[in-house]
Amino acid sequence: MKKIIPVIIFCIATFSFSNLQAKDMLSPADKAFNSYKERFVLSLWKINPGWASSVGFHKYDNVLVIPDQKSRILELDFCNKQLDSLSRFKLDDLSDANKTDHHMMENQLKYTQWGIQEQKAWQWDPSSYNVSSSFADMLGNDYAPLEERLRNFARRMAAIPAYYKAAEHNIKNPTLEHTALAIEQNLGGISVFEQDLPDALKRSTLEQKEKDAMLAKAATAVLSIKEYTEWLKNLKNENPRSFRLGKELYGQKFGFEIQSGYTADEIYQKALKHKQELHDEMYKLTEKLWPKYFAGHPIRANKMEAIQYMIEKLSENHVKADSFQAAIEAQIPALVAFIKKNNLIYIDSSKPLVIRKEPAYMAGVAGASINAPGPYDKNGNTYYNVGSLSGWDKNKAESYLREYNHYILQILNIHEAIPGHYTQLVYANQSPSIIKAILGNNAMIEGWAVYTERMMLESGYDGDNGINSAMASPEMWLMYYKWNLRSTCNTILDYSVHTKNMSKEAALELLTKDAFQQQAEAEGKWKRVSVTQVQLDCYFTGYTEIYEFRQELKNKLKIDFRLKAFHEKFLSYGSAPVKYIKELMMKDMK
Numbered sequence: 001m002k003k004i005i006p007v008i009i010f011c012i013a014t015f016s017f018s019n020l021q022a023k024d025m026l027s028p029a030d031k032a033f034n035s036y037k038e039r040f041v042l043s044l045w046k047i048n049p050g051w052a053s054s055v056g057f058h059k060y061d062n063v064l065v066i067p068d069q070k071s072r073i074l075e076l077d078f079c080n081k082q083l084d085s086l087s088r089f090k091l092d093d094l095s096d097a098n099k100t101d102h103h104m105m106e107n108q109l110k111y112t113q114w115g116i117q118e119q120k121a122w123q124w125d126p127s128s129y130n131v132s133s134s135f136a137d138m139l140g141n142d143y144a145p146l147e148e149r150l151r152n153f154a155r156r157m158a159a160i161p162a163y164y165k166a167a168e169h170n171i172k173n174p175t176l177e178h179t180a181l182a183i184e185q186n187l188g189g190i191s192v193f194e195q196d197l198p199d200a201l202k203r204s205t206l207e208q209k210e211k212d213a214m215l216a217k218a219a220t221a222v223l224s225i226k227e228y229t230e231w232l233k234n235l236k237n238e239n240p241r242s243f244r245l246g247k248e249l250y251g252q253k254f255g256f257e258i259q260s261g262y263t264a265d266e267i268y269q270k271a272l273k274h275k276q277e278l279h280d281e282m283y284k285l286t287e288k289l290w291p292k293y294f295a296g297h298p299i300r301a302n303k304m305e306a307i308q309y310m311i312e313k314l315s316e317n318h319v320k321a322d323s324f325q326a327a328i329e330a331q332i333p334a335l336v337a338f339i340k341k342n343n344l345i346y347i348d349s350s351k352p353l354v355i356r357k358e359p360a361y362m363a364g365v366a367g368a369s370i371n372a373p374g375p376y377d378k379n380g381n382t383y384y385n386v387g388s389l390s391g392w393d394k395n396k397a398e399s400y401l402r403e404y405n406h407y408i409l410q411i412l413n414i415h416e417a418i419p420g421h422y423t424q425l426v427y428a429n430q431s432p433s434i435i436k437a438i439l440g441n442n443a444m445i446e447g448w449a450v451y452t453e454r455m456m457l458e459s460g461y462d463g464d465n466g467i468n469s470a471m472a473s474p475e476m477w478l479m480y481y482k483w484n485l486r487s488t489c490n491t492i493l494d495y496s497v498h499t500k501n502m503s504k505e506a507a508l509e510l511l512t513k514d515a516f517q518q519q520a521e522a523e524g525k526w527k528r529v530s531v532t533q534v535q536l537d538c539y540f541t542g543y544t545e546i547y548e549f550r551q552e553l554k555n556k557l558k559i560d561f562r563l564k565a566f567h568e569k570f571l572s573y574g575s576a577p578v579k580y581i582k583e584l585m586m587k588d589m590k
């Protein structure tokens with residue numbers, strides 16, 4: 001227990017420090033709202049212990065909520081109560097930061113109500129019941145002494161049989177796709193109890209008697225998981241629900257999840273139009289590049305085929321497997337230098353990004369990803385995890401390197417690191433909000449990263465020409481457009497599949513022909529779209545809203561428009577939905 005005390009003191013110290021700083025400037029309404037937010041979050045964690053643990057709040061680690069009718073009623077009561085409390089605050093009395101927090105809290109509460117009462121995935125999605133990853137986190141993350149984590153693990157594990165019994169009780173006419181996914185994922189998760197737990201017990205200093213008791217509980221837990229998957233396999237499901245969400249529910253979910261100024265249908269129409277524009281631009285570039293790469297050969301008569309040929313040719317330009325990480329590392333300082341030289345956005349050099357080889361538990365994912373500290377671990381490092389291709393078989397590595405070729409690798413760095421996700425995160429941390437840290441708007445976050453890809457190329461970024469680059473090469477643009485087609489077609493795919501009955505065949509055609517994807521990637525995307533809804537829209541929607549907003553301001557301010565000022569102001573609102581940022585920025589300008 002001793003180890004915990006300094007951590008708690010430390011937390012209180014940082015909290016009161018940030019309160020002190022701003023205290024005198026706060027209006028009484030903001031003061032009241034701030035303390036309400038703290039109470040809100042604490043009660044949110046009480047009814048969502050799993051969510052709490054995942055963001056680093058470990059007080060309820062030993063609790064596993066049984067997903068029965070009683071827990072749903074508790075959650076609905078919570079939503080009603082909090083919505084009532086929220087309605088007592090007048091938006092006009094609150095600061096901009098609190099206004100956006102207020103909107104986001106209200107949205108979250110209504111989204112939860114809608115999920116329980118309207119979407120009802122708890123009835124038709126058997127894969128929503130799976131305990132393994134939250135248990136794996138307790139063993140894999142070193143936030144408290146191992147023995148303490150193991151004891152909480154054991155207390156939580158005792159509820160697993162009741163958890164799956166409640167799941168069986170809830171499920172009615174599930175979709176076949178979610179049923180198959182539930183069986184696959186639940187069986188896959190058993191290793192947490194059969195391997196990870198015994199391994200952790202070996203490393204611990206617990207007494208043998210206690211270890212044995214935990215192993216016995218684990219055996220019971222494994223049995224319940226297996227029983228659940230058997231039950232699913234034998235379920236008489238004569239009228240399975242379609243995995244397609246349908247137009248009405250889709251539109252509603254889009255509203256809650258994306259919080260866009262546009263409807264789902266409007267975004268779909270924009271994506272269709274954008275796809276056409278991208279194809280037109282790509283063909284123009286292909287015509288221009290053709291003689292350079294295929295001298296003496298006439299251009300293919302079929303436009304889409306010609307583009308495909310050119311993309312494949314350019315994909316041959318890629319790094320060797322053993323220099324993948326070094327290539328990524330070398331690009332980060334080049335990006336920073338280019339941004340400074342061109343006055344694109346202020347980059348805080350006191351918070352450098354820590355680049356590391358991806359940790360073992362992420363191995364196999366490859367690529368690159370940002371790992372940010374959670375809201376309860378503010379002083380933790382932000383890592384840029386870079387995958388290693390060592391141990392991959394030659395063909396798999398080659399196809400991967402072609403996908404993340406010389407051009408795309410640069411765009412990936414812009415997106416994930418600078419000035420994409422990492423830069424956005426640094427700005428978001430400057431106006432800390434626990435609400436935005438836990439309810440951050442994905443369309444804004446992904447939209448920003450996608451927006452910066454285009455912004456960097458428009459500003460002339462091209463790694464081949466270094467810091468003095470003034471214009472991105474046609475090769476770079478062509479590959480960027482191919483990359484951008486991915487998020488554009490994600491939106492077309494998701495909307496068409498869930499609201500327009502698009503067949504698997506048509507979906508694969510869209511991805512392989514219109515978006516130039518490999519068959520394996522397209523198949524993977526089909527699997528994803530058949531078990532998720534709306535999430536795939538966040539990239540294109542956020543990007544479109546940010547880009548359009550910037551153009552609108554540019555037209556309005558004309559020569560007074562400053563790109564750097566726009567970026568810094570835009571990010572200063574934190575991870576709020578774009579429509580609210582836009583509203584506040586426009587008001588500020590008047």
Ligand code: ZN
Pocket residue numbers: 316318398402
């Ligand atoms: Zn190659």
Ligand code: ZN
Pocket residue numbers: 415416421446449
């Ligand atoms: Zn991203």
